[in-house]
Every structure is written in C-alpha cells, then in structure tokens.
Amino acid sequence: MALIDIKDLTFTHVGGLSPIFDHVDLQLDTDWKLGLIGRNGYGKSTFLKLLMGEFTYDGSIHTPVDFEYFPYQVKDLENLTIEIIKALKGEFPLWRLQKEMNLLELKEDILYRPFSTLSHGEQTKILLATMFISYNQFLLIDEPTNHLDVHGRKLVAEYLANKKGFIVVSHDREFLNISVDHILAIEKNKIVLTKGNYDTWQHNKHLEDRFELERNEKLRKEIRRLKESAREKALWSDKVEKTKIGQGPVDRGYIGHMAAKMMKRSKNIEKRYEKAIEEKQKLLKNIEEIEPLQITSLEHHSDTLIEARDFTLSYDKDPIFKPISFAVNQGECLVLQGKNGSGKSSIIKAILGENIQTKGYLWKTKNMVISYVPQQFDFLKGSLFEFIDESHIDKTQFLTIFRKMGISREQFEIPMERYSSGQKKKVLLAKSLCEEAHVYIWDEPLNYIDIISRIQIENMILEYSPTMILIEHDRKFIDKVATDIVKLQ
Secondary structure, eight states, X not given: OOEEEEEEEEEOOTTOSSOSEEEEEEEEETTOEEEEEXXXXXXXXXXXXXXXXXXXXXXXXXXXXXXXXXXXXXXXXXXXXXXXXXXXXXXOOHHHHHHHHHHTTOOGGGGGSBGGGSOHHHHHHHHHHHHTTSOSXXXXXXXXXXXXXXXXXXXXXXXXXXXXXXXXXXXXXHHHHHXXXXXXXXXXXXXXXXXXXXXXXXXXXXXXXXXXXXXXXXXXXXXXXXXXXXXXXXXXXXXXXXXXXXXXXXXXXXXXXHHHHHHHHHHHHHHHHHHHHHHHHHHOOOOOOOOOXXXXXXXXXXXXXXXXXXXXXXXXXXXXXXXXXXXXXXXXXXXXXXXXXSSHHHHHHHHTTOOOOEXXXXXXXXXXXXXEEOSOOTTOOSOHHXXXXXXXXXXXXXXXXXXXXTOOHHHHTSOGGGSOHHHXXXXXXXXXXXXXXXXXXXXXXXXXXXHHHHHHHHHHHHHHOOOEEEEXXXXXXXXXXXXXXXXXX
8 A cells, every 4th residue: 555645735826815725634545546526716626736746835745656647738639649649658558558448438440530530528538548558657637527428427437446546536426426435525624535435425524514503503602692791791881981970979989999890890701701702703614505596587478488390400411310309398407418429519509590400390489588508618718897797797696696606706806717617617607597588508517517516506406497408417417407308319
C-alpha cells in the first residue's frame, strides 16, 4: 500500500478573498477508486491541479506515484488518432491499447481516422483507453461523463470499476455508484472522506445533517434565551441609571452611588451574556441546504403543444434515425435519448424552427413561447450584469436563483469567461428559470452541474410540472422527472 500524504494544504486563488483549501490534512491510498464530488466552484478541479503541481500552495503533498490528468490537451485535431496517442504516450505495445479499446467497445478503425471525425463519446473513450496503457501512474480523471450517452456512461463506469488507482470527478450519481469505492466530498466548510460509493456518502451525510440540524436548533434556542436575558439586563441598567434623578427629599448622592454599583454589575453580566452568545454562534454548523428553485410556466389554451408522427431527419435523403412519434402535452416532461450523434439536438433545432431537413409530420401550436438552454456555453463572456440586462430578465430573481445554486456573491463581479464550465451552465439555467414560457427545452442541462443542483432541478420539476423537452443522460435524474422517453434508433 502506498499513500498520497497531504498535510496542512492551504490555497487561495490570486485575487480570492477566502481560501479554497484551509489547512487540509488527507491520506489517500493509491489503490483506491476515489470519486471526488462537491458543488461547482468548491475546488474539485483545483484540487487535481494542486496534485499535478500546477499551482503554488502552502503545506505539503508527498506522493510515491506520478499523476496523469484527463482530459488530455489534444493540439491538432486533424491528426490521425493513433498519431495523437503516440504524441501523448510515446512508443507502446499496440496490443495493450487494443485490449483497452475492446473493453470500451471501440473499433480499431478509429485509430486511423482524424481525431476530429470521432464523436464526443468516441473521443472520451479512446483518451481513457490511452490513460490505462501505462502502469505505475495515479490517474486524475476530470468529468469523463460529459457528452456520453446513457450506454456510454454505464460502459465507462463498469470499465473504471475494474481498474484501480484513480480520482474521478463526476456529478452522475449512478456512475459513481458503479465505479468508485471511496468518496471525497468537498463540502461547505470541510472535506469528508467516506469508504463506499455515492449512496454510502449520501446516507452518512443525511444522518450527520439531521444530527447537526437538531443540535443547531438547540443552540439557536439557547442563543435566543441568552439574547433575551442580555436585553433584560440592559433595560435594568437603564432603569437603574434613571433613579439617579431623585424626586422629593432624597439623598441623591446615595442613590447615585448605588446606581453606579448596580450599573457596573449589570454591564458585566451583559458582557458575559454577549460572550456566551458569540461562543454558541461559533458552534453552529453551516449546513449545505438544498434550497428550492421555482419556475413560472405559462398556460396555453391548447393542451397538446407539440406533436410528431412518423418523424425523422435526413441528410442526403438517408434518414438519421427510425421514424418516431410523440406528443408533448402541458405539464409533461419528454426526454430524448439516443447514442451520441443520433440526431437528438437536431430534433430540438427543428422544433425551434431552424432549417433542418425533415420527413414526416411535426406540428407546433400557435403563439407558443419557448425557453431554450443550449448545450454549448462558450459564448458567455463579459459582465454578468450586462448579460442579465441584455436577456431582459429580472435581476433580483436571477441573482436569487444563482445564489440558491451555490454561486457566491464574489462570483457576480467576475467576468464570465473566468467561470468554470458548471458555473457557465448555471448562468443559462438561471436565465431560463427566470423566463415565463409554455415549453422549456434544455439540451444536456446537467453537463458539469453538481449533484446538489441536480437534486434542486429534480425537485423543481416534480413540484411545478413545467412542460419540458430534455436531452439528458443522467439515469437517476431521468427516472425521477421523465413522463415519456423517446429513444432514437
């Protein structure tokens, strides 16, 4: 057994007001299959880069292994895939790569195609296979499930489950349940290491949060009692002070002397109460609460908003998928599923009115308002507040949603090009939640989105039943929210 030994790790981003990691001590076994989770912006990718030595930090990281980071930076996408792999790994036995490719259901011919011609799923899987042709390295795998379809996620999860010696960042709960044997959770005010998978961590966290909530409530009651006592002592002090002004034939000197003594005593008591209150408040745990999200859908006079019969798309007269039929009624959530490149996003483009070559029947009701969240977000640049103004949405509502999704107020002032991928995705989701629409069409909305925010979105859909069309591959999410699933073949 070899250990990665982390002692007193402290790190703050340049210009940051508070540390991302503050005096962290950890020991990680190099044989573990470790899942790294936490809200967007809590430092998951930063932690991997600290292990790689890309940032200057305080404390120490002692490791007996070399680290290798995923995703690789592929410089020339037009090169043949095999040449890209050689550039990354040097010379290697081809049979070793072929073995890994077979496990990931990759055909050998992709090695001799330009990397740019591979689907997102194929690119992800071939680069994962590339990682595992080397030995004696500890792998740092950052969000491999993005852009993978349901089958691809399950395949990669099972692939990793038969490996060892890695940290994988993922927000897909089913993926983590299959692939890892330990969870490292970066929570609001601490880092928690749990033996087991995601469900194990969630169970333990639920029990811990319940205990802390009960403890917090007792502390808050005690604080309220102390504050009331402090207030009473303050009032008593004021009352005693006023007795210095005597009425009638009284000894004002004596009254003043006694009042001063009582005043001093009451002030001391008040200070003791204030100190006790301060100490009690320090004990309160800052628990990560799943705050509810809201959405305001528009009602339409027509119950059915979108309908397709024997519908398909075609390029060069050949259909992309077998004809499908579906109807989207108010309050329903339709999920489109299919392999990468099967035409899911193109169906959405056809519904949005883009010039897509189609066959069959596609009908949309008149005067229908659509709120759309695209898959890509690279266009988000510049000021967040300018984006809000240009989007013609309520500023207060947007920022409230943004805060509920775990974005700090500090982040509001940062240019959006410096946001993480998850934070950029939340910009688009928060914008959509501010829009009143008949139908909400979201293309892979959960890519890069943390688990807590996924649960928030799940709960919102279940509570408000907005009419939705989703492209999504998170199995747990789909099982909860979908009223109908259309699979493309």
